Amino acid sequence: MLEKTNRLTLVEQVALQMESLIESGKWAVGMRIPAEPELMAELNVSRNTLREAIRALIHAGLLKTKQGDGTYVCSASALGVVLQKRFLRSDTLQTLEVRHALEREGAHLAAQRRTSDEANELLLQLERWEAAAARGDMDGFVTEDIRLHQSIIAASHNEILIELYNHITEASQDLITSLTRYEAGADFMEMHRQLVEAIVGQESDRAVAAVHRYIAESKAVLDAKGGERP
Template sequence: MKIEKANRVSLVDQVVLQMEELIESGVWEVGTRLPPEMELMEQFGVSRNTLREAVRALVHSGLLQTRQGSGTSVCSSSILGAVIERRLYKSDLLETLEVRHALEREAARLAAVRRSEEDVRQLRMHMEACLQASRDQDNRAYAEADIRLHQAVANAAHNRLLIDLYHHMTDALHSSVRNLVELAPNMDVHQRIHGKLVDGIVTQNEEQAAEAVNEYMAHLKEVLTTSLEES
């Protein structure tokens, strides 16, 4: 990706926007350490003060983090993701499940209407991964496959905003979602619901797809409630 030299109008904002694009496009991936200050000043064609102000703005927004002795690095793939992660940190898991429920139910409905043949292939592939993990009695692999299956449902909705919201939410909650699925002792219940969900999307049955999400979330909430009572 070519970095353009900023002009004299809103220099800081221009540098911020270009840095955001470098991050969101994946040129600067999460964990990437930014190039030296002098190199960035030359690339963007700005002064040290302008560059530092832009970096401070991105640190404040949650895209970058600065650590003494380690320099500045990328800590989130988008501002939306950083904002969601900060908000989720203040919410309990039950509240988060309720929001996931709303997003996934609508995603399932839209997927049933809009899914493509490639979406169907992806759903069946992740469904098979869940089945294999279940046969192997590998809870961790099952949890990972479960997350990918539900992300594939969101992708099949073909609504970019919904996809971004859902993916950032599950990225931020990855470990919590994985642990929650691992707490569920009966994979057969998951598999039955997954089958109903995927079949509803493949056959373009909106109500069946949405009802499968309702069942899935009710099951997870029951697991969570039981876990909290036992702890």
């Protein structure tokens, strides 16, 4: 029988401190973390303890070591790593269904909670999105599409929903890109304009209906392609 313990080992404490630096953004993705001597002095731990903590974070997918170069941050949070691995084992329809659930609730909450500044920013973001489509800039269109949806979720003011959505967006980047490139038509654009206008007008039901419509459009694209990525 295993016994419960409330005490963290020194290695776990060091790993948690380093993880908090990553999640707070002080150690950004792509950054090389400080060298061992500097970390040992700052954390007041031995080389072995530090290396064990680093190995734990490498195993969790937050850090990676480049031979002869150092250790780098490769993910902003452990949750993002877990979701990335899980999405690799999921089919495109399941991924789309999860996005549907999150974007539907995000739109519903955003329509209720958005601030005046957020309403103005959503309209500006919509204009940038439409401008990219008008000039045929598909890379820009995809980028602005992601930003638009993230802005809508941010206006929900639900921190868990925001974090979860951002991680899922990162994990399903390829699917989002392929679908968005395929869907840049007038009907798809109009559905998003209706979504933004509903949120700005604080019409929750209308916002949710707009989400239903463009997700149905995305599912139709998948069905047309036999469930494969467009």
